[in-house]
Amino acid sequence: MGGLLEGKVAIVTGAGQGVGRAVAEGLATEGAKVVVNDIGVTLTGESENPSAAEEVAAGIRDRGGEAVGNRESVSEPDTALRIVEDAIDSFGRIDLVVNNAGILRDAIFHRMAPDQWQAVIDVHLKGSFLVSRAAAQHFRQQESGAFVHMTSTAGLIGNFGQANYMAAKLGIVGLSRAIAMDMQRFGVRSNCIAPFAWSRMVSSIPTETEADKIRVAKLKQMTPEKIAPMVAFLGSDAAKGVSGQVFAVRNNEVFLMSQPRPVRSLHRGEGWTAAALAEQLPGAFGPSLTPLERSADVFSWDPV
Structure with missing residues (x-):
C-alpha cells in the first residue's frame, strides 16, 4: 500500500465499524500505519x-x-494516554489523530436525564480532548501533526431530541479551533468534518413521517467510504495550510462550512435600554436571524 500518507502513523477512535472503520481502512490504503481503536460497544454504549x-x-x-x-x-x-502509547510502541511515532468515537442517548430535552447527557459528552467531547491532549506532547516535540475531529450537522445546524449530542458536536468545533490556534506555532493542524453517511449514528433517525422515510432512504445511499479521502487529505502534508476549518462530506460533495461571525450591528451613542432594543432590534435584525432548522432542512437537495 502507498499513497498520500506513506510513512505516517494514524489513530482512529471508534473504528470498529461504520465511518471509523471506513476511515481506518482508507488511511491504510493511503499508506498510513493505523491504530484501530474501539471498545466494541453498541450505539448506546453497552x-x-x-x-x-x-x-x-x-x-x-x-x-x-x-x-x-x-x-x-x-x-x-489514563486509557486515552495508552491509546497514544500504543501508536508509539507499535510504530515509533504518531502523525494523525482522528477523533471519531461516539455514542447516542437521544431524548427530548425536558426528558433528558443527567446520565444521558453526561455519557454522550464524556465520549464525544471529553474523549476528543483526552486523546488529542495525549497526542499533543508528541506533536509538539516533533513540530508536526494533524487532528481530524468528527463533528455533525446536528451540532452545526440542529436536530430534534439530541441536546447532548448537539452540545458535544458543537463543542468539538470549539475544541478543534482552540487546538489549531494554540498549536499553530508547532506546525500542528486541527480540522473538523461533519460526515453524511449511513452508520449507527444515523440509523436511529426516526422514520415516523413520509419525509423522514425519504430522508433515511437517501442517507442509506451515502456510504462511509466516501468520508475517508477527506480525512486522508487533511492528515497529509498536502493540507499544510488548512487548519481551524469545518468541512462536511456528503456522498460526492465536499463543503466548507461557515463559522460564527457578526452579520448585523446596531449602535446607539447613549447606550441601550430594554425598551429601545424592543423598538429597534426586531426590525433591524429580524431578516438576519438564524431560523430554527434541522440539518435536513438546510441540506434539502438530493446527494450527488
Whole structure:
C-alpha cells in the first residue's frame, strides 16, 4: 500500500465499524500505519463485540497494510494516554489523530436525564480532548501533526431530541479551533468534518413521517467510504495550510462550512435600554436571524 500518507502513523477512535472503520481502512490504503481503536460497544454504549478493533486491524494486515487493534476507552485520561502509547510502541511515532468515537442517548430535552447527557459528552467531547491532549506532547516535540475531529450537522445546524449530542458536536468545533490556534506555532493542524453517511449514528433517525422515510432512504445511499479521502487529505502534508476549518462530506460533495461571525450591528451613542432594543432590534435584525432548522432542512437537495 502507498499513497498520500506513506510513512505516517494514524489513530482512529471508534473504528470498529461504520465511518471509523471506513476511515481506518482508507488511511491504510493511503499508506498510513493505523491504530484501530474501539471498545466494541453498541450505539448506546453497552458491550457488544470486544474484538471489533482487532478484526478491522486484521483485515488491514490481510490486505498488506500495517495496523494494530486497541480496546482502550477514550473517556478516561489514563486509557486515552495508552491509546497514544500504543501508536508509539507499535510504530515509533504518531502523525494523525482522528477523533471519531461516539455514542447516542437521544431524548427530548425536558426528558433528558443527567446520565444521558453526561455519557454522550464524556465520549464525544471529553474523549476528543483526552486523546488529542495525549497526542499533543508528541506533536509538539516533533513540530508536526494533524487532528481530524468528527463533528455533525446536528451540532452545526440542529436536530430534534439530541441536546447532548448537539452540545458535544458543537463543542468539538470549539475544541478543534482552540487546538489549531494554540498549536499553530508547532506546525500542528486541527480540522473538523461533519460526515453524511449511513452508520449507527444515523440509523436511529426516526422514520415516523413520509419525509423522514425519504430522508433515511437517501442517507442509506451515502456510504462511509466516501468520508475517508477527506480525512486522508487533511492528515497529509498536502493540507499544510488548512487548519481551524469545518468541512462536511456528503456522498460526492465536499463543503466548507461557515463559522460564527457578526452579520448585523446596531449602535446607539447613549447606550441601550430594554425598551429601545424592543423598538429597534426586531426590525433591524429580524431578516438576519438564524431560523430554527434541522440539518435536513438546510441540506434539502438530493446527494450527488
